[in-house]
Amino acid sequence: MTIHEPPIDRGVPADPAAASATVTVRIDGQDVTVPQGATLLDACRANDQPQPTLCYIETLTPVNACRVCVVEVEGSRPLVPSCSRQAEDGMVVATDSDRVRHSRRMVLEFLGSSVDLSLADGEVADWFAQYGADPTRYGPPMPPGDGRDHRHAGHHHAPGPDAGAETVEQPVKVDNDLYVRDYSKCILCYKCVEACGEDAQNTFAISVAGRGFDARISTEFDAALTDSACVYCGNCIEVCPTDALMFRSEYELRQAEVWDEPQQEVTTTVCSFCGVGCNLELHTQDDRIVKVTSPKDHSVTYGNLCIKGRFGYDYVQELSDDLATTPIDEVLRAARTPDPDDGRS
Amino acid sequence: MDLRFSDAQPTEAERDVILACVPDVETVEVPGRVVRSGHAARSQRHLLLPALAAVQAQIGYVSEGSLMEICRRLMVPPADAYGVATFYALIRTEPHPPRVAHLCEDVGCAPFGGDELIAAVTDRLGPPGTGTDGATWAPSPCLGQCDRAPAAYLQLAGQDDQVMVGADAADADHLVDALRSGAGSDPDLSFPQQGQDGLELLARVGVVDPTSLDSHHSHGGGVALRRALELGPDGVRAEVGAANLRGRGGAAFPAAVKWNAVAAAPASTKYVICNADESEPGTFKDRLLLEGDPYRLLEAMTIAGYATGAEHGYLYVRGEYPVATRRLEHAIAACRAAGLLGGDVAGAGFAFDVELRRGQGAYICGEETALMESIEGHRGEPRNKPPFPTDAGLFGAPTLINNVETLFDVTDIVADGGAAFAATGTPDSTGGRLFCVAGAVHRPGVYEVAFGTTLAELLELAGGVDGELGAILLGGAAGSFVTADHLDVPLTFEGTRERGLALGSGVVMPFDAATDLGRIVTRIAAFFRDETCGQCVPCRVGVVRQEEALARYLGNGRDPVELELLADIDQAMTDASICGLGQTAASAVRSAIRQELV
Numbered sequence: 001m002t003i004h005e006p007p008i009d010r011g012v013p014a015d016p017a018a019a020s021a022t023v024t025v026r027i028d029g030q031d032v033t034v035p036q037g038a039t040l041l042d043a044c045r046a047n048d049q050p051q052p053t054l055c056y057i058e059t060l061t062p063v064n065a066c067r068v069c070v071v072e073v074e075g076s077r078p079l080v081p082s083c084s085r086q087a088e089d090g091m092v093v094a095t096d097s098d099r100v101r102h103s104r105r106m107v108l109e110f111l112g113s114s115v116d117l118s119l120a121d122g123e124v125a126d127w128f129a130q131y132g133a134d135p136t137r138y139g140p141p142m143p144p145g146d147g148r149d150h151r152h153a154g155h156h157h158a159p160g161p162d163a164g165a166e167t168v169e170q171p172v173k174v175d176n177d178l179y180v181r182d183y184s185k186c187i188l189c190y191k192c193v194e195a196c197g198e199d200a201q202n203t204f205a206i207s208v209a210g211r212g213f214d215a216r217i218s219t220e221f222d223a224a225l226t227d228s229a230c231v232y233c234g235n236c237i238e239v240c241p242t243d244a245l246m247f248r249s250e251y252e253l254r255q256a257e258v259w260d261e262p263q264q265e266v267t268t269t270v271c272s273f274c275g276v277g278c279n280l281e282l283h284t285q286d287d288r289i290v291k292v293t294s295p296k297d298h299s300v301t302y303g304n305l306c307i308k309g310r311f312g313y314d315y316v317q318e319l320s321d322d323l324a325t326t327p328i329d330e331v332l333r334a335a336r337t338p339d340p341d342d343g344r345s
Numbered sequence: 346m347d348l349r350f351s352d353a354q355p356t357e358a359e360r361d362v363i364l365a366c367v368p369d370v371e372t373v374e375v376p377g378r379v380v381r382s383g384h385a386a387r388s389q390r391h392l393l394l395p396a397l398a399a400v401q402a403q404i405g406y407v408s409e410g411s412l413m414e415i416c417r418r419l420m421v422p423p424a425d426a427y428g429v430a431t432f433y434a435l436i437r438t439e440p441h442p443p444r445v446a447h448l449c450e451d452v453g454c455a456p457f458g459g460d461e462l463i464a465a466v467t468d469r470l471g472p473p474g475t476g477t478d479g480a481t482w483a484p485s486p487c488l489g490q491c492d493r494a495p496a497a498y499l500q501l502a503g504q505d506d507q508v509m510v511g512a513d514a515a516d517a518d519h520l521v522d523a524l525r526s527g528a529g530s531d532p533d534l535s536f537p538q539q540g541q542d543g544l545e546l547l548a549r550v551g552v553v554d555p556t557s558l559d560s561h562h563s564h565g566g567g568v569a570l571r572r573a574l575e576l577g578p579d580g581v582r583a584e585v586g587a588a589n590l591r592g593r594g595g596a597a598f599p600a601a602v603k604w605n606a607v608a609a610a611p612a613s614t615k616y617v618i619c620n621a622d623e624s625e626p627g628t629f630k631d632r633l634l635l636e637g638d639p640y641r642l643l644e645a646m647t648i649a650g651y652a653t654g655a656e657h658g659y660l661y662v663r664g665e666y667p668v669a670t671r672r673l674e675h676a677i678a679a680c681r682a683a684g685l686l687g688g689d690v691a692g693a694g695f696a697f698d699v700e701l702r703r704g705q706g707a708y709i710c711g712e713e714t715a716l717m718e719s720i721e722g723h724r725g726e727p728r729n730k731p732p733f734p735t736d737a738g739l740f741g742a743p744t745l746i747n748n749v750e751t752l753f754d755v756t757d758i759v760a761d762g763g764a765a766f767a768a769t770g771t772p773d774s775t776g777g778r779l780f781c782v783a784g785a786v787h788r789p790g791v792y793e794v795a796f797g798t799t800l801a802e803l804l805e806l807a808g809g810v811d812g813e814l815g816a817i818l819l820g821g822a823a824g825s826f827v828t829a830d831h832l833d834v835p836l837t838f839e840g841t842r843e844r845g846l847a848l849g850s851g852v853v854m855p856f857d858a859a860t861d862l863g864r865i866v867t868r869i870a871a872f873f874r875d876e877t878c879g880q881c882v883p884c885r886v887g888v889v890r891q892e893e894a895l896a897r898y899l900g901n902g903r904d905p906v907e908l909e910l911l912a913d914i915d916q917a918m919t920d921a922s923i924c925g926l927g928q929t930a931a932s933a934v935r936s937a938i939r940q941e942l943v
Binding site: 070229 | 349409422424425426432439486729880885886888900917922923
């Protein structure tokens with residue numbers, strides 16, 4: 001992938017020394033001083049000790065649900081999530097103890113054995129190696145059960161002696177032209193719900209429904225997105241760590257086995273629709289825009305866009321039958337052509 | 346806030362139910378559009394669960410039209426409300442027969458006639474969710490009636506819910522009739538120690554009329570409140586401190602620490618919550634107190650409010666306790682009418698009122714922060730701590746939350762002094778304690794004993810074990826199995842801790858040697874699979890992997906590979922889960938395996 005870096009200021013993290021009040025924590029034997037209010041994750045990062053995270057993203061409120069970032073804090077019986085636990089003066093923290101490594105490994109195994117992580121962010125595979133996670137030891141995946149979207153809380157079919165590993169596998173939801181939802185890849189990190197809600201878009205089209213292992217991201221009554229409050233800003237796609245949410249164009253190109261990320265270029269530009277000045281990153285393949293993102297550290301967007309910036313790019317590339325086309329046009333056209341059977345036009 | 350609602354409308358009947366529990370919000374006419382008063386509506390978010398529950402209770406399920414109407418009135422996004430509705434097992438969001446017999450399939454009923462009852466009801470009504478005449482059944486986790494197993498909870502749309510106890514297979518016709526007609530009656534209150542001297546917690550149960558404020562007063566009611574007013578808030582808290590009272594809900598946290606923290610918190614709004622969401626399998630002590638002596642609880646909550654400066658109380662009672670709910674509703678209304686709750690309690694110049702909230706089928710809501718989320722109208726997902734409820738609890742305000750039994754102790758402590766309370770029991774485990782003794786014993790029931798009584802003595806009190814003792818489930822599904830080797834354990838916080846055990850919610854459930862403990866352990870694993878909220882990965886997936894590994898272990902010749910898996914799963918759930926559910930979900934399984942009981 002070639003990246004054309006834009007000459008813009010993406011903001012600089014606050015300098016700890018400049019903050020008035022600081023706290024000092026001891027992380028793996030080293031004292032680290034951070035501004036008051038910083039989390040243990042901030043402190044680790046300031047000390048150049050990145051921690052694995054899945055449900056954490058700088059632009060959203062931490063939900064501390066995935067527990068892959070847990071660390072051991074002296075005096076606390078359970079491990080604590082570094083993404084949300086504030087650093088306190090004198091805390092003694094271990095990020096690589098046996099208990100920490102065990103829990104991280106198990107979280108990865110639990111997810112790896114129940115969710116399709118094949119398209120998860122690049123570092124995830126590294127963590128599997130780093131922590132020795134082996135999701136296959138829970139047995140072969142069980143065949144997907146029916147009706148995941150309608151399971152009633154508090155009831156399940158008990159596994160038998162031949163039980164393998166139950167998974168969240170279910171059919172991909174393709175109900176609109178702009179993006180698809182493949183909840184077989186969903187780790188329930190809550191990021192899309194937060195991005196759709198108060199942390200970004202304030203649209204509230206989706207929520208977590210159901211309970212326990214049957215919990216799932218859902219619209220009201222599992223309505224199609226076209227019947228929901230969705231405004232197609234795509235901010236949920238931006239924050240999804242496992243590509244469970246994906247541009248329709250990317251999905252169709254992957255289905256046709258012509259998605260070619262190494263060949264893609266990413267060009268940063270400014271959205272031309274209004275005067276806000278959102279940065280767009282146009283992902284192009286064969287001179288066609290196949291996906292649009294925005295830098296999450298950009299001071300205007302923090303990764304967020306609206307439907308126009310995210311999906312309104314067709315006017316710059318004519319996909320008409322009549323004109324000369326690039327090799328992927330046919331696939332892209334299919335993604336934008338309404339299916340006559342789905343009752344919509 | 347620009348919310349999108351579908352055009353789905355409620356029926357007239359549904360609308361009437363919703364109107365009765367959600368006040369009509371102010372509508373502001375602006376040229377060209379209609380504005381429903383957003384802030385006013387959104388501040389009513391806490392009415393979401395009561396509104397959903399009311400529709401469920403009257404109609405039998407929450408239709409899209411009902412949900413939309415509730416959302417329009419409360420300005421809650423429909424997806425959000427749907428997420429809340431589908432969290433709770435007693436709320437249906439798809440058409441469903443309106444009369445449901447919830448039949449306990451848990452450890453306290455299934456081996457003691459519950460299996461046979463379920464088989465007999467299945468013969469008559471077919472598989473769960475089907476059935477004729479709008480009547481059906483559903484398997485249920487423990488219903489808190491283990492001393493009179495097998496138990497059924499009848500959820501009857503449009504009528505008062507009921508419970509049936511001691512219903513064995515021969516009673517199946519009677520149960521189905523009651524389900525169809527709604528003509529059952531409340532079971533009698535009884536417990537083995539009834540009428541004995543020396544009881545404190547149970548002193549008035551079965552004596553006082555739980556439906557009469559006068560009876561409350563003629564049996565010593567009000568004494569503790571008057572004494573509290575003499576002592577003043579600081580004095581009350583000092584007595585609670587002197588009593589060294591520790592929480593009876595399961596965590597055994599020192600009560601005075603919470604009381605003092607809330608009292609000291611610099612906030613104008615504070616809350617007192619009574620956790621009456623008793624759902625730990627094998628636990629039924631709080632039900633007896635709620636059904637038998639509801640006024641004492643309200644008096645204790647009032648004292649808690651007075652001592653901490655909280656003017657608002659919430660009483661969150663388990664949904665499967667309809668009798669307790671009715672008595673509490675009645676008692677709250679009577680106390681308000683008599684000026685014992687409200688703006689000027691007993692003319693003493695302080696305000697305190699109690700709002701009753703009914704759980705809707707979620708064990709996790711017994712976890713204190715999940716309970717607060719539930720009251721606020723959200724999914725019952727526990728919060729990460731810190732902050733602790735004493736700093737930021739209900740609606741973000743400092744909150745005192747205590748279990749029913751803990752609050753019952755408070756009236757004695759205030760009336761008789763903390764020192765007198767601390768004179769009973771042991772230095773670290775003061776006072777008395779209720780134990781829920783059920784299963785294979787001669788006289789199952791709630792027993793009040795002083796701390797320090799041994800397990801053997803308690804079982805003796807309950808008439809001894811039926812048959813040869815196999816194992817005892819101590820502390821509930823989140824507790825441990827013990828054997829005859831543990832009969833000498835003193836039932837105190839420190840005595841159990843020394844042996845790696847916990848009293849939990851006071852469950853003591855023996856099984857005889859003939860009982861297939863593999864089945865009991867399997868059921869406990871299934872219970873956690875059903876009841877995890879699903880928020881954090883270690884618990885959400887861990888309980889599934891635990892159940893699967895256990896099924897393979899028990900079904901395929903005890904393969905040690907599965908033991909290794911179970912130990913790994915156990916450690917991750919215990920170490921990395923957000924709340925106590927996940928942190929204890931492997932406890933019983935672990936103890937059964939370590940002692941080679943399965």
